[in-house]
Amino acid sequence: MKLFFKILGSLLLLIVLIVGSFLAKVQITGIPSYKTQKVDLKVEVTPERVARGKAISSMLCRQCHLDQATGKLTGHRLEDLPNDFGTAYSRNITNDPEHGIGSWTDGEIAYLLRTGIKRNGHYAPPWMVKLPRIADEDIYSIIAYLRSDDSAVQASSIPSRESEPSFLAKFLCHVAFKPFAYPDHEIKVPDIHDKVAYGKYVVQDGIGCFACHSASFKTMDENHPEKSQGYLGGGNGMPGMDGKIIYTANLTPDPTGIGNWNEDDFVKSIREGIRPDGRPLRYPMSRLPELGDDEARAIYAYLKTVPPIHNDVERNFPDLSGAALSDGKEIYHKYGCIACHGETGVGLGDLTRSKIDFPTDSSLMAWIKNPPSFKPMTKMPPFNGIIQDAEYVPLMAYVRQLSDARK
Ligand code: HEC
Ligand code: HEC
Ligand code: HEC
Known part of the structure; x- marks a missing residue:
């Protein structure tokens, strides 16, 4: 028995030493380095x-x-x-x-x-x-x-x-995180006329919608997207600039997903960032006006072919039917301005610039209602018809307050 405990004791000590030296190595070497491979490439700029x-x-x-x-x-x-x-x-x-x-x-x-x-x-x-x-x-x-x-x-x-x-x-x-191998074969963009193939390419390989829209980053399979847990079934929670979690939508053709959405609804939601019920999509999703109409339709065609997953994701949408709020800061939170501009008013877009760009309240209101009419490619969605009329004045006062707080 004594011998057994001695052996066990030395084994444990050995394990502690191995683990300990590995952790020390992690601390000292930091993020790991790898051998690089020379790639001969000269891209012609057209x-x-x-x-x-x-x-x-x-x-x-x-x-x-x-x-x-x-x-x-x-x-x-x-x-x-x-x-x-x-x-x-x-x-x-x-x-x-x-x-x-x-x-x-x-x-x-x-x-x-x-x-x-x-x-x-x-x-x-x-x-x-x-x-x-x-x-x-x-x-x-x-x-x-x-x-x-x-x-x-x-x-x-x-x-x-x-x-x-x-x-x-x-x-x-x-x-856990390892580099990918450099491809050893040519990878071609599928023909846009083969809608399903092109859509699959965007979802899996190009923009990689599947990474956010499957169950979790922890269980996604980067090398075989379809093997990711809950492939495109949504429910992956991710923080906005305010740390508040937004869960991704179910994009499969189930009624809890986009099963009841028609093609035009879908195209509008991803290119303009507006859901069929008029709500703007919230960060970290962004409107993707850069996608061509044909590309958006190809994505829809592909999503219609993926296995449906029944997953009624908890979306936590703000209550739009309630009475108008009068506190600017609460309105800034309610409509998710904070998820993109953060508590300080900077984040993805800098509100301090609004002093110069939109000096009058009418110009500021016009921007908030419809940013794409000023900048077609902006990531800020239009809030026209979403924010209640009585809420603009306190909201704009709060935007001014945030921009004055910063030099
Ligand atoms: C989610 C955020 C994120 C996205 C999206 C992103 N990057 Fe980066 N990028 C980083 C971070 C963080 C680093 C610094 C990594 C480091 O130094 O370890 C970086 C580093 C780089 C570097 C290395 C620069 C250097 O001096 O070492 C290049 C080049 C680069 N990114 C290009 C791109 C391109 C091109 C894209 C789009 C295809 C892109 N990045 C998308 C966050 C991002
Ligand atoms: C950075 C993560 C991320 C990426 C990448 C991403 N999405 Fe999203 N997506 C989200 C989040 C989060 C939501 C939920 C937004 C909300 O609730 O307002 C969402 C919502 C949506 C919705 C709205 C569905 C609904 O029921 O409201 C559609 C459609 C959508 N995404 C399509 C796409 C497509 C297509 C791509 C790839 C071109 C893509 N997304 C890439 C995070 C992402
Ligand atoms: C999905 C992210 C997102 C949301 C949500 C969002 N914004 Fe923005 N906003 C941006 C981005 C990005 C810009 C930078 C403009 C650009 O160049 O595209 C911006 C710019 C602005 C500007 C102009 C700043 C300048 O450049 O002069 C104002 C004002 C503004 N936002 C107010 C708001 C208010 C108020 C809300 C809430 C009702 C809001 N934003 C919600 C992303 C967002």
Whole structure:
């Protein structure tokens, strides 16, 4: 017996030592590094590629890399990253050779976007997008756009700020999150006339709707989207800029999903950000005006073919039938302004700018009612017909208050 306990004791000690040294390694090495692979690539910058790359980047990159202060992709703090992961900053990806990615080769950019490994070998954590299955032509378009003379990517010498990942983030990057393999074959964009195939491509490989719209990020299968738990059945909770959780919608053709939506309803909801009942879709969903009408219809065609899942997601929509509120701050919360602009009024769009852009209350009201009439590609949805008339005055007073509070 004594011998047994001795052996058990030494085994336990050994395990403690192994685990302990692994944890120490995680703490010391931080986010892991990997060997990089040289990719020979020279993307020809054509107007068609720049236009498509701009649309893709506007859906996939802009939200994270656009700095309100510079109006360029110079990076900012990712405000909606849960604190458990530490703090993360996206980086300057303008054409500046020193502070941006002006000196990166096309191959280095493609390698990072596909695998998640930066040119110095550092792994970019999951809060940087990865596109392992997007078509080659779409990668070329993104690169062509990043090299273009669009004002958002023109060289800016603002230095990137370093992220401070928590121990948990480092640990997960050692054990759970791994880089993707660089594809060893050509990946083509399906023909748009084959609606189901094209829609499937957007949902799984291009924009990757399935990641947010399946049961959970924890149980999604990045390499085989259809094997994700609750594939496209919704219910995945994610925080807005205010930390409040919004659950994704069920996109399967079940009555609890989009089973009763017609094609036009669907197209309007994703391109304009307005549900058939008139409610604007809330962040982290955004209106996707960059999608062509034919692309949106292809997505609908594909979603109609996926296995229906009965999942009546708890949506927590605000009560729109109640009496008008009179407190500006409560109205700002009620309509989810806070989910995009945060408590300080910055977030995705900077309310301090409204002093200059919309100096009069009538111009400010016109913006809130219908932002796309000013900027067709904006991510802010129209609130016309949603916010009660009597609520505009207190809401606008609160917007002014927030913008004055910041210098
Ligand atoms: C969800 C937020 C998010 C999205 C979306 C996103 N990025 Fe990033 N990106 C980051 C973060 C955070 C980093 C910093 C990662 C690090 O340094 O570990 C980063 C780093 C980068 C870098 C490396 C720059 C450097 O100096 O190391 C490039 C290039 C880049 N992103 C390009 C893109 C492109 C192109 C897209 C769209 C296809 C995109 N990103 C989408 C958050 C994002
Ligand atoms: C970043 C995560 C994310 C991504 C990516 C995303 N969605 Fe969403 N989506 C959401 C959330 C969250 C909601 C719920 C919004 C709400 O309740 O107001 C939503 C709602 C919707 C709705 C409204 C359905 C309803 O019943 O209200 C549709 C339609 C939709 N998304 C389609 C798409 C499509 C198509 C794509 C890909 C092109 C996509 N989404 C990508 C997070 C996302
Ligand atoms: C889905 C995200 C989202 C929601 C919800 C949202 N906004 Fe915005 N808002 C934005 C973005 C993004 C911009 C930046 C404009 C642009 O360039 O597209 C913006 C810009 C603005 C501006 C103009 C700032 C400037 O650039 O001059 C005002 C004012 C504003 N929002 C007020 C509101 C109010 C009030 C609400 C609630 C009723 C609200 N927003 C809800 C995303 C949102």
